[in-house]
Amino acid sequence: MNERLEELTADQRRERRRRELRGVVIMAIPMVITTSTRMVMDVTDYFMISRLPDGTAQAALLPAQLFLWTYMVIGMGVVSIVATFASQALGRKRYSDCSAYAWQGLYLAVAFGLLGFAVWPMLPWLVSAVGHDAAVQKLELAYCNVAVWSIGPTIAAAALSGFFNGVHHPKVTMWSAIEGIVINFAVSFCLIFGKLGLPEMGIAGAAAGTVVATFYRSVRLAVTMCLPRFNERFRARETWRIDRGKMVNVLRVGSPQGGQWFSDVVVWMLFVNVLVGRMFGTPHLIATNVAWQYLRISFLPAIGVGMAVTSLVGKAVGQRDHWRAVRETRLAILAVGVYMGLMAAAFLFFGRELIAFFNDQPEIVAIGGGVMICAAVFQVFDGMGMIYTSALRGAGDTLWPSVMFVVSHWLILIGGGFLIAWFLPGLGSLGPWIAASGLLIICGLLLWWRWHVRAWMKIDIFREDEAGSGLEPTTDLAAPDEEVSASMA
Numbered sequence: 001m002n003e004r005l006e007e008l009t010a011d012q013r014r015e016r017r018r019r020e021l022r023g024v025v026i027m028a029i030p031m032v033i034t035t036s037t038r039m040v041m042d043v044t045d046y047f048m049i050s051r052l053p054d055g056t057a058q059a060a061l062l063p064a065q066l067f068l069w070t071y072m073v074i075g076m077g078v079v080s081i082v083a084t085f086a087s088q089a090l091g092r093k094r095y096s097d098c099s100a101y102a103w104q105g106l107y108l109a110v111a112f113g114l115l116g117f118a119v120w121p122m123l124p125w126l127v128s129a130v131g132h133d134a135a136v137q138k139l140e141l142a143y144c145n146v147a148v149w150s151i152g153p154t155i156a157a158a159a160l161s162g163f164f165n166g167v168h169h170p171k172v173t174m175w176s177a178i179e180g181i182v183i184n185f186a187v188s189f190c191l192i193f194g195k196l197g198l199p200e201m202g203i204a205g206a207a208a209g210t211v212v213a214t215f216y217r218s219v220r221l222a223v224t225m226c227l228p229r230f231n232e233r234f235r236a237r238e239t240w241r242i243d244r245g246k247m248v249n250v251l252r253v254g255s256p257q258g259g260q261w262f263s264d265v266v267v268w269m270l271f272v273n274v275l276v277g278r279m280f281g282t283p284h285l286i287a288t289n290v291a292w293q294y295l296r297i298s299f300l301p302a303i304g305v306g307m308a309v310t311s312l313v314g315k316a317v318g319q320r321d322h323w324r325a326v327r328e329t330r331l332a333i334l335a336v337g338v339y340m341g342l343m344a345a346a347f348l349f350f351g352r353e354l355i356a357f358f359n360d361q362p363e364i365v366a367i368g369g370g371v372m373i374c375a376a377v378f379q380v381f382d383g384m385g386m387i388y389t390s391a392l393r394g395a396g397d398t399l400w401p402s403v404m405f406v407v408s409h410w411l412i413l414i415g416g417g418f419l420i421a422w423f424l425p426g427l428g429s430l431g432p433w434i435a436a437s438g439l440l441i442i443c444g445l446l447l448w449w450r451w452h453v454r455a456w457m458k459i460d461i462f463r464e465d466e467a468g469s470g471l472e473p474t475t476d477l478a479a480p481d482e483e484v485s486a487s488m489a
Contacts, residue, residue, distance in 0.1 A: 042065075046058070082159050150211040156222070165311050168315070172224055184209040193205075254398070267413050337380055343379050391451060
């Protein structure tokens with residue numbers, strides 16, 4: 001490890017804090033914009049859907065998305081670990097390994113996309129088993145039958161985004177996401193409402209917009225990785241072959257995360273579709289759908305900061321500077337804590353008005369107002385959990401958090417949520433949301449503990465690949481402390 005705090009003068013400490021804060025901000029801003037574009041995409045789709053004559057689509061959109069995400073996040077969880085390998089390889093100055101891991105993630109994304117079509121025939125059964133109203137089921141299936149084509153491109157974009165974020169070029173990811181949202185809006189608007197002579201597809205039009213946007217984004221990122229600007233340093237045109245050792249590493253470190261993300265989405269799908277929708281009916285399902293749009297506004301920027309933390313921690317660990325990882329994570333915690341605290345205040349004091357913006361029916365506003373109070377309670381803890389999870393991921397510590405998430409989500413959210421709904425039905429869907437609040441508070445505290453016991457400092461993620469690729473480029477000319485700023489230019 002590098003020098004500790006007490007070995008530096010006061011001026012040196014101040015200068016280091018400024019430098020590290022600048023690095024966190026430079027990395028975080030593009031990633032926050034990137035994740036926020038997903039929020040804008042989803043909220044825009046929901047807003048357009050809410051303007052359809054039949055309000056049933058408002059109840060169908062989120063459940064339909066969760067049906068597909070149940071499978072898709074397995075692949076995304078596995079390949080997103082490319083960011084960890086790329087950032088740690090960057091810290092070790094094994095530059096060609098960065099692109100080699102990106103290629104392995106891309107090949108795995110193709111495999112997950114092809115396997116996704118095997119899930120397609122199960123969708124009617126899955127939608128029917130959840131048991132929503134017949135009209136809602138019809139729209140859910142209409143959305144899924146189109147959106148299934150976005151599985152492969154979405155996972156591929158996650159792998160390639162991991163490369164660019166890991167090598168501290170998040171602006172590439174950011175611009176691809178911005179371009180994707182413009183494409184999504186244009187295609188979705190035309191197909192939802194039947195503009196420019198195109199067929200009026202309703203909710204299926206929103207799915208088509210997502211397919212086109214994700215396909216564009218994955219191709220755009222793959223082409224950019226091979227351009228001379230990046231090929232000169234990372235040799236993406238030479239590292240495209242399948243590498244058994246690196247692919248095993250991606251699967252070994254990423255699989256716990258993929259399993260956790262799968263479990264999380266299954267749990268939240270059951271939460272939304274069964275504990276809320278099936279047990280308490282369509283008005284409660286609509287209220288939860290509306291509240292979810294605001295939760296995206298709060299947690300997606302926090303996820304963006306977390307992505308920056310993964311890359312920063314990964315590089316610091318690659319350089320064997322663990323205490324820098326600690327300091328940068330602390331800065332991110334402070335920033336996200338302030339943001340989530342402000343969101344909590346907005347949810348607490350203006351929750352009913354926010355619900356009414358999308359749906360002003362008195363029953364839905366009353367239900368949604370209670371949900372927003374629950375959201376206010378867990379905001380800061382949710383942000384804390386996202387940052388510590390991301391920091392642990394950057395260090396390669398994925399197994400313990402994954403096991404903790406799986407166990408706690410099933411016990412507290414599903415088990416606790418069902419018991420509250422069963423024994424206190426008068427609370428309505430607020431009962432399961434109370435269980436959700438307890439879950440996110442407990443997870444945030446457990447992840448804080450895991451980070452501070454420092455077990456992550458002993459992890460080496462390159463177990464199957466210690467020899468490297470043998471394709472190292474010339475020594476980078478940027479000094480370590482200048483590298484982040486230079487890469488963002």
